[in-house]
Amino acid sequence: MDRDLNQPAEYKPAPHKPVRALSRGLGLLQVLNREGPLSVQQLSKLSGINRTTVYRLLETLERDGFVQSGALSSSLWHLTIGVKSLSEGYDHRDWVTQLGAPVLGKLLKKVIWPTDLAAFDGRGMLIRETTHKFSPLSNHRSMVGVRWPVLSSSLGRAFFCYSDEKTRASILRVLQASDDPADRIARDQTHVDNLVRITKKRGYAQSIDETAQGISSIARPVFYRGQVVASINMVFFSSALSPRVAADKHLPDINQAVAELEGNLLSSSNVFRQQLEAKAY
Known part of the structure; x- marks a missing residue:
């Protein structure tokens, strides 16, 4: 049915630019959830994100309680129980x-x-x-x-x-x-x-x-x-x-x-x- 021309069109705000860093961080969580503990190099390869950015994202996620780096003898990163929140x-x-x-x-x-x-x-x-x-x-x-x-x-x-x-x-x-x-x-x-x-x-x-x-x-x-x-x-x-x-x-x-x-x-x-x-x- 045609819209009544006397009625104002529904206002739709212009879409905002996606926050790329957020998408990338969530992507790392998905990779760790799917694959288990991984090194930065492995995460970079599987996610398509360069290693420097992967390091920065992991540090942020670790600070917020979602990932944890391995012990001194391990360079692997894994999810913490905090992701359940x-x-x-x-x-x-x-x-x-x-x-x-x-x-x-x-x-x-x-x-x-x-x-x-x-x-x-x-x-x-x-x-x-x-x-x-x-x-x-x-x-x-x-x-x-x-x-x-x-x-x-x-x-x-x-x-x-x-x-x-x-x-x-x-x-x-x-x-x-x-x-x-x-x-x-x-x-x-x-x-x-x-x-x-x-x-x-x-x-x-x-x-x-x-x-x-x-x-x-x-x-x-x-x-x-x-x-x-x-x-x-x-x-x-x-x-x-x-x-x-x-x-x-x-x-x-x-x-x-x-x-x-x-x-x-x-x-x-x-x-x-x-x-x-x-x-x-």
Whole structure:
């Protein structure tokens, strides 16, 4: 149908010139994702970008936490776990919300205290589902999308401490390069090793007045085929419960919720399984 000549034509701004450096940087990430660790010379050959430019792009990507140079004995570059932050919002949230929401709903009826379900997003533990808005014992209503530090929150400690050594090493590299003061402790390997040992021996992660004054929490990891993919916590006032008392009273209910979610993941559709496996660390 012809356009009404009395109506003004739709305004379309002139296209901007593409940012070539951005395209080239993304291209290097795609090559490393497809081929695995590569030298600068190999990256230059596969990407068609001269070596000087490849060096500059890699230095920028390393500073931003997306790539890592090899050890002193290796000249290869590889992706870090930080690249997962580029895709987390695309579909990882879907399975957590759909499968996790009803599980947290049941858990709330048993423990009353608010609970959260979070997954690592390449920078920290991003809350995907919560019962804060429904719990009469919560001072917070909007928690979805809040990101907690890995090494000082119970959600992060549960995820980190129960992950395999390779995953922990990848996460540590990201945290050690972070400018966030909460991540500085990642540079203290003795502290990290003790945290993992004590948390596993205790059987659950805990946090006391570390993410917020007067607030404590305990948490357990959620596994999928042997891989930690999320964690569930229970949040409470430090003045009302100690982590040990909270665990004595409520850890069986939390463990039951974790087991139910793990079962749901295993029996979920192929689409959800593919999403999870694509996020394997």
